[in-house]
Amino acid sequence: xNSNKHKIRAFSGFFIFCAGASRELLExxxxxxxxxxxxxxxxxxxxxxxxxxxxFFAFSLVxxxxxxxxxxxxxxxxxxxxxxxxxxxxxxxxxKKWQEVVKVIPRLVIATLIAVIxxxxxxIQIFKSEIQSYLMVQNAQKVANVDLKYxxxxxxxxxxxxxxxxxxxxxxxxxxxxxEDFKCECDGxxxxxxxxxxxxxxxxxxxxxxxxxxxxxxxxxxxxxxIYLVEQEKSLKSKIEQEAEVIEASISFGLIDQIxxxxxxxxxxxxxxxxxxxxxxxxxxxxxxxxSIGPYDNLVMEYERAFETxxxxxxxxxxxxxxxxRKLNEISSQLELKSKESEIQNTIKQEAYDRYEKIRSxxxxxxxxx
Numbered sequence: 001x002n003s004n005k006h007k008i009r010a011f012s013g014f015f016i017f018c019a020g021a022s023r024e025l026l027e028x029x030x031x032x033x034x035x036x037x038x039x040x041x042x043x044x045x046x047x048x049x050x051x052x053x054x055x056f057f058a059f060s061l062v063x064x065x066x067x068x069x070x071x072x073x074x075x076x077x078x079x080x081x082x083x084x085x086x087x088x089x090x091x092x093x094x095x096k097k098w099q100e101v102v103k104v105i106p107r108l109v110i111a112t113l114i115a116v117i118x119x120x121x122x123x124i125q126i127f128k129s130e131i132q133s134y135l136m137v138q139n140a141q142k143v144a145n146v147d148l149k150y151x152x153x154x155x156x157x158x159x160x161x162x163x164x165x166x167x168x169x170x171x172x173x174x175x176x177x178x179x180e181d182f183k184c185e186c187d188g189x190x191x192x193x194x195x196x197x198x199x200x201x202x203x204x205x206x207x208x209x210x211x212x213x214x215x216x217x218x219x220x221x222x223x224x225x226x227i228y229l230v231e232q233e234k235s236l237k238s239k240i241e242q243e244a245e246v247i248e249a250s251i252s253f254g255l256i257d258q259i260x261x262x263x264x265x266x267x268x269x270x271x272x273x274x275x276x277x278x279x280x281x282x283x284x285x286x287x288x289x290x291x292s293i294g295p296y297d298n299l300v301m302e303y304e305r306a307f308e309t310x311x312x313x314x315x316x317x318x319x320x321x322x323x324x325x326r327k328l329n330e331i332s333s334q335l336e337l338k339s340k341e342s343e344i345q346n347t348i349k350q351e352a353y354d355r356y357e358k359i360r361s362x363x364x365x366x367x368x369x370x
Contacts, residue, residue, distance in 0.1 A: 008034060015041030020089020029295040040284045044084045047281055051118045052077030058121035080114060088284045104289050108282055115281035119274045124258045131261045150236050157229050168222050171215055178208040
């Protein structure tokens with residue numbers, strides 16, 4: 001194996017790092033294995049670049065300060081890079097193909113979600129003019145809906161003004177008629193045909209003058225009503241302007257608004273772009289899934305088995321040492337227990353001997369006294 005060892009250049013080493021592979025192990029493998037992981041690393045790297053560009057467009061819609069946009073874009077690109085690198089590097093070949101498929105399903109789901117998230121800001125940038133046109137039309141429609149909201153009220157006010165004007169015009173015409181009747185009667189050209197101020201002439205004159213008073217009062221009522229209606233129209237126009245200003249002030253081309261607009265403009269094109277990103281994102285995973293076990297995989301499994309063997313040996317040694325220490329502790333405890341028992345027995349014997357000596361001494365004393 002060492003005879004086939006080759007040196008990997010720094011350029012290739014960077015993309016091997018992107019693929020999450022071990023440069024030391026790949027130097028022991030044939031060159032075609034190195035090429036495979038360089039290609040996988042390229043895909044991961046370019047996906048991170050696309051994620052950075054996409055997030056730049058997204059964050060530029062959220063923040064006005066360019067330094068913040070750049071920082072967050074680079075941070076997001078680093079997150080996507082790390083996720084893709086982990087997904088690819090954590091894949092291991094199994095003995096059975098269905099086991100590999102089961103293991104790869106969660107990774108494919110994550111990769112698909114990443115592809116959708118990365119593609120959306122780029123879709124917004126691609127369809128930028130269409131989205132802005134759509135949003136402008138929608139906002140214009142909102143403003144137009146405000147006018148429609150008050151159209152019936154304007155119509156009612158106009159009808160009232162027209163009705164009042166018609167009534168006043170009718171009264172003016174009636175005034176002219178009363179005046180003609182009065183003049184005609186007094187001139188003797190109609191009616192009684194008597195020239196001069198007779199009874200009919202005075203009657204029609206009084207009627208005409210009384211009507212002039214009524215007309216004067218009606219004009220005052222008409223003018224006050226028209227002023228009120230004009231004020232109502234001005235109030236409605238002010239309301240319309242205020243609501244239109246509120247709508248225009250609330251108009252925003254934020255990220256969420258543009259995503260909603262994009263979904264309504266052209267779903268087919270959007271799905272096509274998402275599909276392209278899904279293919280790019282899942283390409284490294286599918287490549288590893290469809291490829292057979294290669295020299296690098298064998299070396300990885302060999303090192304993993306060696307590590308596991310050493311770990312199990314260390315664990316066995318630890319268990320043996322622990323069992324040995326436990327037995328020594330048990331023996332020590334038993335010896336200590338026996339020592340305690342001997343000490344207790346000796347104490348009991350000494351106490352019994354002392355009592356015996358005391359009784360014997362008392363008996364001897366009594367015998368001596370007697």
